[in-house]
Structures are given as structure tokens and as C-alpha cells.
Amino acid sequence: xxxxxxxxxxxxxxxxxxxxxxxxxxxxxxxxxxxxxxxxxxxxxxxxxxxxxxxxxxxxxxxxxxxxxxxxxxxxxxxxxxxxxxxxxxxxxxxxxxxxxxxxxxxxxxxxxxxxxxxxxxxxxxxxxxxxxxxxxxxxxxxxxxxxxxxxxxxxxxxxxxxxxxxxxxxxxxxxxxxxxxxxxxxxxxxxxxxxxxxxxxxxxxxxxxxxxxxxxxxxxxxxxxxxxxxxxxxxxxxxxxxxxxxxxxxxxxxxxxxxxxxxxxxxxxxxxxxxxxxxxxxxxxxxxxxxxxxxxxxxxxxxxxxxxxxxxxxxxxxxxxxxxxxxxxxxxxxxxxxxxxxxxxxxxxxxxxxxxxxxxxxxxxxxxxxxxxxxxxxxxxxxxxxxxxxxxxxxxxxxxxxxxxxxx
Amino acid sequence: xxxxxxxxxxxxxxxxxxxxxxxxxxxxxxxxxxxxxxxxxxxxxxxxxxxxxxxxxxxxxxxxxxxxxxxxxxxxxxxxxxxxxxxxxxxxxxxxxxxxxxxxxxxxxxxxxxxxxxxxxxxxxxxxxxxxxxxxxxxxxxxxxxxxxxxxxxxxxxxxxxxxxxxxxxxxxxxxxxxxxxxxxxxxxxxxxxxxxxxxxxxxxxxxxxxxxxxxxxxxxxxxxxxxxxxxxxxxxxxxxxxxxxxxxxxxxx
Numbered sequence: 070x071x072x073x074x075x076x077x078x079x080x081x082x083x084x085x086x087x088x089x090x091x092x093x094x095x096x097x098x099x100x101x102x103x104x105x106x107x108x109x110x111x112x113x114x115x116x117x118x119x120x121x122x123x124x125x126x127x128x129x130x131x132x133x134x135x136x137x138x139x140x141x142x143x144x145x146x147x148x149x150x151x152x153x154x155x156x157x158x159x160x161x162x163x164x165x166x167x168x169x170x171x172x173x174x175x176x177x178x179x180x181x182x183x184x185x186x187x188x189x190x191x192x193x194x195x196x197x198x199x200x201x202x203x204x205x206x207x208x209x210x211x212x213x214x215x216x217x218x219x220x221x222x223x224x225x226x227x228x229x230x231x232x233x234x235x236x237x238x239x240x241x242x243x244x245x246x247x248x249x250x251x252x253x254x255x256x257x258x259x260x261x262x263x264x265x266x267x268x269x270x271x272x273x274x275x276x277x278x279x280x281x282x283x284x285x286x287x288x289x290x291x292x293x294x295x296x297x298x299x300x301x302x303x304x305x306x307x308x309x310x311x312x313x314x315x316x317x318x319x320x321x322x323x324x325x326x327x328x329x330x331x332x333x334x335x336x337x338x339x340x341x342x343x344x345x346x347x348x349x350x351x352x353x354x355x356x357x358x359x360x361x362x363x364x365x366x367x368x369x370x371x372x373x374x375x376x377x378x379x380x381x382x383x384x385x386x387x388x389x390x391x392x393x394x395x396x397x398x399x400x401x402x403x404x405x406x407x408x409x410x411x412x413x414x415x416x417x418x419x420x421x422x423x424x425x426x427x428x429x430x431x432x433x434x435x436x437x438x439x440x441x442x443x444x445x446x447x448x449x450x451x452x453x454x455x456x457x458x459x460x461x462x463x464x465x466x467x468x469x470x471x472x473x474x475x476x477x478x
Numbered sequence: 479x480x481x482x483x484x485x486x487x488x489x490x491x492x493x494x495x496x497x498x499x500x501x502x503x504x505x506x507x508x509x510x511x512x513x514x515x516x517x518x519x520x521x522x523x524x525x526x527x528x529x530x531x532x533x534x535x536x537x538x539x540x541x542x543x544x545x546x547x548x549x550x551x552x553x554x555x556x557x558x559x560x561x562x563x564x565x566x567x568x569x570x571x572x573x574x575x576x577x578x579x580x581x582x583x584x585x586x587x588x589x590x591x592x593x594x595x596x597x598x599x600x601x602x603x604x605x606x607x608x609x610x611x612x613x614x615x616x617x618x619x620x621x622x623x624x625x626x627x628x629x630x631x632x633x634x635x636x637x638x639x640x641x642x643x644x645x646x647x648x649x650x651x652x653x654x655x656x657x658x659x660x661x662x663x664x665x666x667x668x669x670x671x672x673x674x675x676x677x678x679x680x681x682x683x684x685x686x687x688x689x690x691x692x693x694x695x696x697x698x699x700x701x702x703x704x705x706x707x708x709x710x711x712x713x714x715x716x717x718x719x720x721x722x723x724x725x726x727x728x729x730x731x732x
Contacts, residue, residue, distance in 0.1 A: 392569065
């Protein structure tokens, strides 16, 4: 028997019991729909995590000074300046896994424009900071080493700071703002970066040259860095090596005895990022696995109904065999029926999953990414479900004895 | 169908036995049957229930294989054939008519008749042409699109006969074809069998009703798995005025 004949036969058998076919296919619809939706949500979450960490900087490590301890009471990281300017120079120049490093000093200060004032996080740093954080300017220019050497009173504003001081989409380049009542010329506006993984607004900031910061905003000790050091490793897979190099170098420079605690700490952001990504991936896999279980349940539904169908149509099978149907004809007839149920269910499931993902994205502002190849995977899977769960009833039908099948009441 | 000489009988059983095992009990349904049926014969197999007539039917119809002995159909030994080969033989050489009609429900008469041709791999157009011709032969051309539920018992059995003859079989095998019909309709159905026989078809029919057996040309009586008697007779004419008018009435009504 030809395949188009078999397919027409399966189609008419399914249409004959349309309600039953619909309910049976529903199992696969929900299973495939759940897989598709979970994939889209998981993929979206993964991408958002990647984007968030991308925004923090490339191959980023942060060195924090150690803790102060007095009378057994230990302060937290950064409570005691232990990092020196010489340490910074050594990290920048001596370590092969380090591309560049920058000191980052930070203070909250009020910035005033002609009309508004806004308290923001003022950062003093060197030009390599922009490289480390992969942060570009959308207007004007970043400051350079010349500005740092000269202690120029120039400032770069983040997008949020511009909005608060000058209004949305204003061009403040060339204008003067006052920080702690001292005039600073705005030389650039930074590209929008969004939020940190902890929800802090990266764009609510004003960045001034390091020397200017020390001289005008918050004076510090001359030997120690009153802040943290941002380090960029040479490549993403070099962050762990950079971390161990920095640790060794600083312990050596700080003359720490073996076994003594570090008087600094290094955060490997790339590692945190990959841990976060791993977490998201595990969660996605878990959700997809649960969805896949529902697909299997759908498959069992198909098997169940196909077994019922084979029993119901025992006499029909007997007649078909009597008039010359080969066992293979009977097998393919029921297999194609099961396949039709699962593949049509799969197609509807793709549509349902896509719609559900879009709805969730719109309602809860979840990022969802719909990968076209997942449609093929889902269709392949539902076809597999059809074959796996259709094979037993179909082979049962094809192995019936024609005499007994004809006698079946 | 046959490639051998005409002297070779169409159906040839040689010491055929069929033994069923039901737990520990052995049932000898056929205890050594030797018989031959020539092309163009109209044979009626009679016997009480348990005589082995249905088993004989199943063997002749290639639905079942003998436990021992040889069965040749149209010169071909089918005793050692597998399921697939037997299916092919049924498709090419045999036509079946059952007591319970066994038409596919919710399927039109013409599609039911087409069924053997579907498995023979014929094109849709050829199937439809041949099926309509077979329906015309049993006087149901006008009912081609009706479903079994819309047909009377006699009409359903005539659709089944059309299905049995659509593949131009060597033998039509009928198992109690009148068992579910009233006596008047039974005669009508027998008239069709006689018509086919007169046109040259070989018919083997199983029944336990003596008045049905009157319409056959040869009566084989079975008992305890053996042939008890095998007699020729002049068949009664089922196409008597009342019965012969039935197909004509059918066409006029629709």
C-alpha cells in the first residue's frame, strides 16, 4: 500500500473520532508547548545574565583593600587601606595575565547644573578605566592621561546624571557643573549601561580624573589608594591566572608570612558571571526536563488511545488481513495514525509555546529568545514520541491472527 | 490464474490435519481431509458445529495453515507459506464473504468494495472503476455511496460479495453467508452466488442449513474432522421469479 493512501486512511480514522483525537493530541500540544516556552524563557534569562556581566566590564577582576582589625573586632573588606600606588604600578606592569589596571576612588557628592542639583556617585580614576569597563562616550570625549597629569577640572557624566541635571536627551558637553562648589567642565556623556546584577544604576555617576578627585573632592593618603583597583585580564580564560598572579604579587609586596591572611581580596567577576550562567543553565535544563516529562506523558496518552483503537478495530484489522493486507500494511496504518497525532500535536505545541513565551515576556517583562532551530528539535521529538509510543500498539495490531480478529466480538 | 494444465484441480487437499492445543487438551479439528475442487464448481460444506467445517474453510481460504498434509491452491503449495505470502495469496486468489458481513463501518459501499484492490496496489481510478463494476454485478450500483448503516442486511451482504469478487479471485469462500439473514433475503443472496457460479466462478460455501445447501452443485458433509459424504446434486434454482425480481426492485427503489 502506498504512503499517501496510508496517510489518507490515518487522517480519516482520526477525523472519525475527532474529539478523542483532539484530547489525545492535547497531551503532546502541552508537552511541546511547555518545552518551547521553557526554552525561550531560559535562553532569554541566560542572555540577560550575559549582558549584565558584559556591562560590568571585560574579563574584570576587582581588588579590594583588606580589613581593619582592632581588639579582635574585624571590619569588612575595604575598611583599611592596604593597597599602595606602587602595588598598582606593579600589577599593571609586572603581571603577564593582566592587560591593564586602574584605581577607582569613589565618593558621593552633589553635582549642580545651572538649574538642578543631584547627588551622585563621583568616581576618580585613570583613562584605562574606560578600557577595563568597555565604556564608551556617546557625546564628547573621555579624558586622557594629559587631563590626569594636569589635574584638569573636567567631568564625564553618566546618562542618568545627565537626565537629572539637564533633562532627557540634553547635550551638556561644554557646560559647567559644580561638584562640591567647584566648577567642572563637562567633556563627555557615557553610553548607557543599565543596571548592575544587584540592581545598582551604572549610569548614575560622574567621572573625573584621579588627580582632580584627590585634590578637589576627597583627599586621601599619599601612599595608599583610598579605593579599589579594577583589573582587566588579557582574555576571558586568563582571569583565574591573573587572580593567582595578583595574589602572589601582593602577598610578596606586603611581606605576608606563609599562612597569614591576605590583607586584600580579589573578586573574579568573570567567575561569578560563569557561575551565574551555569545556574541559569541548570535551571533552564531542569525546566525543560520537567516539560519533557509532560511530553512523555502525552506520548503515553497516545499509546493508550492507540491500544484502545486497536482493540476497537480488531474486526476491521481481521477484514483487512483477510482481503490481503500485509502485516506491514497494518503496522504502518497504526503507526502513521500515532505519528499524525504526535506531529500535529507538536505543531500546535510550537504555536502554543511561542505564544505563551511572548505573553510571559510582555506581561512580566521577562526576556525571551525564540530560537528557530528549537522548532525542528521539538518536531523531531514529537515525531519520536509518536514512533516510540505508537510502535507497540501498531505491532500488536499487525501480529493479530486474522481468524481470531474476525471472530472478535 | 493457473499455469498448470486444466486437469489440475483448483483446490486440492491431501491428508490435511489441523490440531489446536487448548492447554493440555489437543483438539483435532481436521483429522485427515483429502478432497479436490475443480474450477467452476459450486461446493457447499455442511456439518454440525464442531465438525471442522469452519476450520476447513479457514484452510481453503489461506487464513490458517494445516498442521500436516498438503494444500495446493491453483497449483501452488501454500502449506509452507509465511504470513506475508499467505496475505498475498488471499489478495490475489481468494474472495471472502462472512456471516457478519464485516464491512468497515462509516465507510461507503464502494470504498468497502475497493479494499482488496487497495492492498493490491491499484491506482485510485482503476479501483473505483472495478469496484463500481462489482457493485453493479450484485445489483447495488445505485447504493455505491451509502454507508453500511444505511443498508439492509441483504444489501450489506451483497456489498460483501462485491468485495469478494472485485479482485477476480479463483475461489470465493463464504462462511455461513446467510446465517444473519431472513429466509427470503437468504434466497436472494444464494441467487447471486448461483449467478456468479454460472458466470464461471468457483464458490465454496459453508452452512449448517440444509435448505441453503440445496442451491449448491456438490455437498460435502463433515463430521469429527473428516469428510462423511461427498455428493453431487442438481442445484435448485434460486433465481425463481420472486427472488430474481429482488435486485431489479432494489434499483427501481433508489
